[in-house]
Amino acid sequence: MAKSRIVAGLDIGTNTIKVLVAQKKGKELEVLSYAQMPSFGLRKGAVVKVEEISKNIQLLMSDVEKDLGRKINSVFVNISGSRLYVTPSDGIISVSRANQVISQEDIDRVLQAAKAINIPANEDVLDVLPREYIIDDQKGIKQPLGLTGKRLEAKVLLLCYFQPDFINLSQAVLNSKLQIDDIITSPLAAADAVLTPQQKELGVALVDIGAATTSLAVFEEGDLIHFAVLPIGSANITNDIAIGLRTEVAIAESIKKQHGTCIFAKTGKSDKTMSLNVRSADKKDQQKDKLIASESKKIEITDKASDLSFTKKSLVDIIEPRVSEIFDLIQKELKKIGRQELLPGGIVLSGGGAKLSKIKELVKQQLKLPCSIGSPKGIVGIQDDPCLATVAGLVLAGSDIDGSDGGGILGLLRDWLKKLIRMFRVFIP
Known part of the structure; x- marks a missing residue:
């Protein structure tokens, strides 16, 4: 029997770089090694000193590889920073087959149509996040594959990034002699690690308080409905x-x-x-x-x-105003989507800022919502620490790569080619 694939997550933060390596054993994902070190080459979540970050990554990976007794060739990496944002979009196509049964090709085409919007030349789309599909005016469809109709629409959120940030991050990792399996946004990785499917279904907001930025990801009916990165942490x-x-x-x-x-x-x-x-x-x-x-x-x-x-x-008089400011900004984001005081799953905190004493109580008072501290789930042997949410989410994303989207081998190949094309697009003028 072939050994389970080892998955490595690399969380490059403004204050700390973390590496988590895990392996799937049966149905469980187990920690094999974890290491961290201070980070000095980022500003507001974006890489500004490529060579310094590369050297730090090499030192960190060397420690992990000594601990494991084997080489790590590739990693799942996070991208963060205040220049990440989402914008709503929609696409519409005619179903291609004569029998009007919707195929994976139709779904790919409608999502590609939704990407066809005008964005600045130095920005690009990192991911397309479907909110719902509409078949012949029938709304609220989550999975259209195999259904019948003449017209397919998709309402999506486009997750966009600043190309120089993406290039600098990618170059820092590649210069450290690592391949990149995928690049995933920090808050979405953290959400996968700390939120339950039930919370995402009910309506929940993840607030990831990093050193330089605070990220918000709001979920409802299982899907992301809002995303924001605040330049304060x-x-x-x-x-x-x-x-x-x-x-x-x-x-x-x-x-x-x-x-x-x-x-x-x-x-x-x-x-x-x-x-x-x-x-x-x-x-x-x-x-x-x-x-x-x-x-x-x-x-x-x-x-x-x-x-x-x-x-x-x-000391409280110094700390409380700044924390309140962060959650005033969170409240404004919730008001934009009409979800202030209306999230049954409440607020879940992650990141280093979530460890501040009495922060749950302040959030409950200020946002009038239940609040809890999120710790990584689904990995055996990991610390119960909100600081590890992002790196744990990266590993979980890697462990789920075995065809979980229903596309099988062809689906995996298609996704891999999309990522490869994206990487070449930002590196070639």
Whole structure:
């Protein structure tokens, strides 16, 4: 019996690069190795230093390959950044067969017709996300294959990207001597890892709070209905703390993780002053971090010593306005689609920002919706950590590649050729 294929996910984030390798054993997907290290070559989720990112990827993959005792040749990669967006579109065709039975070719043609819109020359379509099909004015059809009709329409969301961002990301990965299996948007990967089919059916919003951006993906009746990337993230909270406490960014990050909270709990007692002896961080001392299953490694901050004094309330007064700003923007996005306070599945948080204390309570108060922290599902041996949502989603996407779209071998070949054509289109002038 042939061995199950090993799948590797590469999550390139503004603050951290993560690699997760897993293998399908029976019906389960099991972690084989996981590693991460700091990232210094991105800005607002987009690669700006190709060579630096490539070197980091090579170092990280070397660690993973030593752990596995084998070479990793290809990865599923995420794309993020504030220049990702969706736009609605629709296509319409006449069914080609004389017996009017809708074929896969008809579905491909109508989706291709939906892509035929005017977008700026430096942008392109990453993915076509069908919302519904219409056959001879019969609406609400999710899977038209094999049904009968004269006319087929598709209402879709086109997921668009900025070509230079795509090229820089692809080049960084290819320069590290890796092939790219596929490029998937961070919020959609995270959604696959943390949301259940029931949540997507009822209506749910995933809010992925990264370092530089916050992504929103709203699902209803199983399909994506809205998507947005906001140019604000947990690093903004860290910067606010650094300014408010007049300290270094690395110290502010440590304070945020250890003492940060979104809501000040009134206990009736006076707010005690917190006195901390902290040490400034040296970027050169931040070494690669490796975690497998339940392992966790603390960040050490070394160099010059200094003292800080602040109250818990003063820290909340710095953090709460920025978190509220993020969810004010989320509320505006929900209002655009008429879903404010109208998502039975509520809000699910992922990303590093989801680990901030009391953030669930703040979101419940502000958006008037249930809120939970999303952790990766469907992978044995992975940490219960919202930071791993995207990299877990990439691996899950890779594990589902075995013909799950119903297209069989021809369907897989067709999808692979589409991805290959897209890659050549952005690299060839």
